[in-house]
Amino acid sequence: xxxxxxxxxxxxxxxxxxxxxxxxxxxxxxxxxxxxxxxxxxxxxxxxxxxxxxxxxxxxxxxxxxxxxxxxxxxxxxxxxxxxxxxxxxxxxxxxxxxxxxxxxxxxxxxxxxxxxxxxxxxxxxxxxxxxxxxxxxxxxxxxxxxxxxxxxxxxxxxxxxxxxxxxxxxxxxxxxxxxxxxxxxxxxxxxxxxxxxxxxxxxxxxxxxxxxxxxxxxxxxxxxxxxxxxxxxxxxxxxxxxxxxxxxxxxxxxxxxxxxxxxxxxxxxxxxxxxxxxxxxxxxxxxxxxxxxxxxxxxxxxxxxxxxxxxxxxxxxxxxxxxxxxxxxxxxxxxxxxxxxxxxxxxxxxxx
Numbered sequence: 624x625x626x627x628x629x630x631x632x633x634x635x636x637x638x639x640x641x642x643x644x645x646x647x648x649x650x651x652x653x654x655x656x657x658x659x660x661x662x663x664x665x666x667x668x669x670x671x672x673x674x675x676x677x678x679x680x681x682x683x684x685x686x687x688x689x690x691x692x693x694x695x696x697x698x699x700x701x702x703x704x705x706x707x708x709x710x711x712x713x714x715x716x717x718x719x720x721x722x723x724x725x726x727x728x729x730x731x732x733x734x735x736x737x738x739x740x741x742x743x744x745x746x747x748x749x750x751x752x753x754x755x756x757x758x759x760x761x762x763x764x765x766x767x768x769x770x771x772x773x774x775x776x777x778x779x780x781x782x783x784x785x786x787x788x789x790x791x792x793x794x795x796x797x798x799x800x801x802x803x804x805x806x807x808x809x810x811x812x813x814x815x816x817x818x819x820x821x822x823x824x825x826x827x828x829x830x831x832x833x834x835x836x837x838x839x840x841x842x843x844x845x846x847x848x849x850x851x852x853x854x855x856x857x858x859x860x861x862x863x864x865x866x867x868x869x870x871x872x873x874x875x876x877x878x879x880x881x882x883x884x885x886x887x888x889x890x891x892x893x894x895x896x897x898x899x900x901x902x903x904x905x906x907x908x909x910x911x912x913x914x915x916x917x918x919x920x921x922x923x924x925x926x927x928x929x930x931x932x933x934x935x936x937x938x939x940x941x942x943x944x945x946x947x948x949x950x951x952x953x954x955x956x957x958x959x960x961x962x963x964x965x966x967x968x969x970x971x972x973x974x975x976x
Contacts, residue, residue: 713884
């Protein structure tokens, strides 16, 4: 176990670690004591029908949702809803390679098992049902890998999801997106000091994490972001300063094994595995009212990949978010981003189901 101060309450604010016991895994093996890092906002009503679930994305935690998406002035209003954000396994806050304790010593570091999108959703369902007594969700909403989990929820547990909003993500990962994630994985382990997770500190792999940050600069932001020098609005005086002052510090603070755990799951997100590879049949299972919300300048999950999936979901709607930042518009930096999100989520939550 390596202590990393980034994964702490100091950086991420309040959350609870809740054990759901042993979690059997789709790819075999188990996490003996699966602990989920859970942040809640608002109050669960007596009928327990005002719950909203937010899964997290690659490298992200509940923090960004708390700081940007949740509040009395937003559609995700904690004065009206009980909002539960569950940090995915491998996030660094929930059970992850770098923080496996004695109860999980057999799976620490490079021995950490493969965890799928489905494993995360099964863990979340158990948490909601056994810890909170929640059997149905008013809404599941997530971005990127959180969108993958949103689709998984709607397909795997259709009777438990009334509404769903996958933002900037797909139900079935594309070959191109798989390769982008693979390039990030290769960058992460590219330093000579890397030895399959047996390193003495994050300093041994800072170069690899820096290279991953540079890949995100290319695919996470749109070409228009760079052409229009949008980074100037973020108070940087050059693209090099933006890389050094924004993206590099973000990724080099993280544990590489945690990121590798998440990216492996990201690459294999595919609800069609429930129906023998038939994506139409899988998405046809969805009974939730769904708004599919791609970002127009997203290079990872472009509209052209999201729209055909949306057309396979009964009664769904395509709601395109306009944001020059591209995929990393998810951070809510552009002043025009959250008004669009709030409008669409507000309309979705107002829909009778």
